[in-house]
Every structure is written in structure tokens, then in C-alpha cells.
Amino acid sequence: MKLSRRTFLKLSAAGLVGAVVIERAHDTWSESSVRGKIVIIGGGAAGITMAAHLADRLRHDDITIIEPESMHRYQPGYTLIAAGIFQPSEIERPTAALMPTGVKWLKDRVVALEPDRNRVITAANGPVGYDFLVVAPGCQVDFNLVEGITAASLGSGGAHSIYDFVGAQRCGEAMRKLPAMKEGRLVFTDTYTKMKCGGAPKKIALLTEDLLRRNGVRERFVCTYFNNDTVLMKPKPFGDRLEAIYAARAIELRPLHRLASIDPVARKAVFHRLPKASSTPLPAGHTFEAVTMEYDFLHFVPPMAAPDFVRDSPLVPTEQRLAGGWVPVDKGTLVHARYQNVIALGDVAGIPASKTGAAIRMQAPVAAANLISLMEGREPGVIYNGYSACPIITEYGKLMMCEFGYDEKLLPTIPFLDPAIERGMWWTLKVHGLMPMYYHGMLKGRM
Numbered sequence: 001m002k003l004s005r006r007t008f009l010k011l012s013a014a015g016l017v018g019a020v021v022i023e024r025a026h027d028t029w030s031e032s033s034v035r036g037k038i039v040i041i042g043g044g045a046a047g048i049t050m051a052a053h054l055a056d057r058l059r060h061d062d063i064t065i066i067e068p069e070s071m072h073r074y075q076p077g078y079t080l081i082a083a084g085i086f087q088p089s090e091i092e093r094p095t096a097a098l099m100p101t102g103v104k105w106l107k108d109r110v111v112a113l114e115p116d117r118n119r120v121i122t123a124a125n126g127p128v129g130y131d132f133l134v135v136a137p138g139c140q141v142d143f144n145l146v147e148g149i150t151a152a153s154l155g156s157g158g159a160h161s162i163y164d165f166v167g168a169q170r171c172g173e174a175m176r177k178l179p180a181m182k183e184g185r186l187v188f189t190d191t192y193t194k195m196k197c198g199g200a201p202k203k204i205a206l207l208t209e210d211l212l213r214r215n216g217v218r219e220r221f222v223c224t225y226f227n228n229d230t231v232l233m234k235p236k237p238f239g240d241r242l243e244a245i246y247a248a249r250a251i252e253l254r255p256l257h258r259l260a261s262i263d264p265v266a267r268k269a270v271f272h273r274l275p276k277a278s279s280t281p282l283p284a285g286h287t288f289e290a291v292t293m294e295y296d297f298l299h300f301v302p303p304m305a306a307p308d309f310v311r312d313s314p315l316v317p318t319e320q321r322l323a324g325g326w327v328p329v330d331k332g333t334l335v336h337a338r339y340q341n342v343i344a345l346g347d348v349a350g351i352p353a354s355k356t357g358a359a360i361r362m363q364a365p366v367a368a369a370n371l372i373s374l375m376e377g378r379e380p381g382v383i384y385n386g387y388s389a390c391p392i393i394t395e396y397g398k399l400m401m402c403e404f405g406y407d408e409k410l411l412p413t414i415p416f417l418d419p420a421i422e423r424g425m426w427w428t429l430k431v432h433g434l435m436p437m438y439y440h441g442m443l444k445g446r447m
């Protein structure tokens, strides 16, 4: 690919950011001679990154990753597939090629957890014992909880979701057909549960609107965003800026609406209007007002939870299962509240951080250092500050790099730049820099 001078300069800036990022994440490094059998559930972003950090530090490592899929996908790329920037094949790598040297891959699926017996049960290989367990199987994406929809039916009847690899491709195809329409009602929404990359549905709304504007047909379309919360985004500076952008671009905001069902044949979506935000299913027999919207193009997010085998295990107290069943770990050390030989990180972790790959980049070195401390019989002492980053694409060519930690504290990588401003430099980083940084840096434990 030939780069313009402008792109080269932006990439150089992005490279500088990368260097700062690597410097920041590596201050927990130390080598250890301790021994112990480590099992990691999930060879996704969190599992592979964690394995790489552990393999790097342990002289006598005995690490097994249990992962059923042969192909790994860079999920932040789903948004750019829909945007028509990435080809689907660009974001994939064979799982085998990502396994850190010396780490064993058991190609299987965990079906149950028995932490009181220090073992997990797999579908094909039966029980697998461990001394230390890392839980990293990500989110379960529950398309079936939206009435009228299944993952297989995505795209039919104009109902789209980029929270699925094929769904992202169909969504992109549909977006690019919109400018040819005489008129249209475009409806966008998010979900009520904790979700991975809460920014993704906002990005799709902005990208679609921008596509129409660039094609000179914006005035033919009505855009509405149904939001489950009262505000579009937290922390406040990012939410305020985003709401100002929505207002300027006439994307109507409807707060406190939860998607209930979609009728793809009639192209109608039903929402419930709620008195306050809530992250649990609505009680049976509720009488909340139903709002029906006819649409031509709909983008929605399915509810998400911890995978069933996690939610229904002794790792998660019964009373926490209704609210997602995320693994209760200490939000600083990432060590399980009850089982001191269990650590969870990534999307499955029950911590008040945003569920992103960027968060995992900071969690993995912390989790690895603390796991090694536990193996050595010491207290886990390295603390994760809740860092996460959500690159909100505001239009083709610009994005706002939202970096923050626990308690909505802003944690910008470049402190002297106002983070609540959309910039071309961040777009360049997102399109050209972040995926190589993911595959060649983060997953290798180098950042």
C-alpha cells in the first residue's frame, strides 16, 4: 500500500503512541523459576495475551490453552468490515499460528468447572486438572434473547448486527446500498447488559449517517438512536461531545428504551420505555410502555452474559447469575474472590471496566504478575487501574480516542491532547496501526 506524506506523518505519531503504550505496560516484568500447571480457558484476545506474558516470565512453564476454534478473529475489525475498510479475510489468523512457543493447545471446549476439585470438564477430553486456572472465554452473545431474531437470520429483513463476523459483512453490504434508496428510516440501538465495546453501535450509527452525507442523500433519511441508558456514553466529556455530534447531525436520541423484539418480515422493532436504566431482564408481567418503530435499516446489539458454563459454575454466586454471571474477581488484582488459584480477565471478568481488547492489553501483564505471585506463595500486589480505550469513529477519517479507567477517570495516552476531540490521527492509528499492534505486539506479550 502506498502511503501519502500526510498518512506517513500520522502513522509516525501513532508509532510514538505505540512506544508510550509498550513502555507503560511493561513495568511489571520479572522472571520466575516457580513451577505449576496452568490451564487457560479460551484462546481469544485475553487467553493468548495472558499465555504470552506467562511463558515470557516462567522459566519452567507448563501452560495449556483450551480453545475450540481453529481461526482467531480481530473483533475490533468487525466495525471496519462493515465500514468497507477491511476485507473479512484480513482480520483472521489461524489459532495455531498465535500460540506462544511452548504453550500447549488443547482443541476442545470446556463444558463445566469444578474449582473445588481443581479441574475443568471438557467436551471431548473429559476432566483436565490444574494447579492454577485462568478464565478467559469472553462473552456469550445471546441473539436468541431478542424475540424474532437468530444469529443465522442476521441481515434478513434489514435487521443487522456487527456483533457477529458474517453479520458485520451483511451489515456493510446493506449500508452501501442505502444511498440508492429514495428515502428511509434508520434505527440504531444498544443493549441493557454489559457488552463488549459499548462504542460499536454508536460508531455504526455515525458511519452510516456519514455515508449518506458523503453521497449527498442525507436529507432523505431519518436517523434515530434508542439508548438503554440516560446518557450516550460515560465518562461525561466523551458523552457530552458525542451527544453534541449526534445533535449536529440530526440523529435523534431516545434514552431509556430497551429493544424487545424485531419482526424482520414487517420491518418493525418494538422497544420498551423504562423509568430508569437497568441491567437485568424485565420482570415477567411488566407493564412498561411498548414503542413500535417501522424501519428500513436497523442495527442492534444482542444482550450479553458470561458463557453458561461459567455462569452456572461455583465460580459465580447464585445471586450474581441474573446480572450476567460475570466472574467475581478483585477489580485490582483480578484474583477470584473465593478461589485463590483462579484469575479471570477479558470480557468474562466481573469488574467495572469497559470490555475491550485495549483493557486486556493492560490486564494481562497485571494478571500474569499476580498469578506468578500466587504460585510463589506471595500476595498478589500488582493493581489494574481499570484502563480501557474505546476508539469512537465519528466519521470516515476521524475518531475520538476515549481512554479511561475506574471511576470514569480519564487516562489519555497523550496527556496534552484534549481526548474529547475527534482527530484524523486516531483514525490513521485505528485503520493502519491497531491491528498490527494487536497481532504482533499484544498477543505476543510485547505490550
Ligand SMILES: Cc1cc2nc3c(=O)[nH]c(=O)nc-3n(C[C@H](O)[C@H](O)[C@H](O)COP(=O)(O)OP(=O)(O)OC[C@H]3O[C@@H](n4cnc5c(N)ncnc54)[C@H](O)[C@@H]3O)c2cc1C
Binding pocket: 041, 042, 043, 044, 045, 046, 047, 066, 067, 068, 069, 074, 075, 076, 077, 078, 079, 108, 109, 110, 111, 136, 137, 138, 139, 162, 163, 164, 196, 197, 200, 307, 309, 345, 346, 347, 348, 355, 356, 357, 358, 359, 360, 389, 390, 391
Ligand atoms: C463489533 C466489535 C467491535 C469491537 N471494537 C473494539 C475496539 O474498537 N477496541 C477494543 O479494544 N475492543 C473492541 N472490541 C472488543 C474486543 O474484541 C473484546 O473485548 C475482546 O476480544 C475480548 O477478548 P476475550 O479474550 O475476553 O474474548 P474473545 O476474544 O471473544 O475470546 C474468547 C475465546 O474463548 C473461547 N471460548 C468460548 N467458550 C469456550 C469454552 N467453552 N471452552 C474453551 N474456550 C472457549 C472462544 O472460542 C474465544 O476464542 C470489539 C468487539 C466487537 C464484537
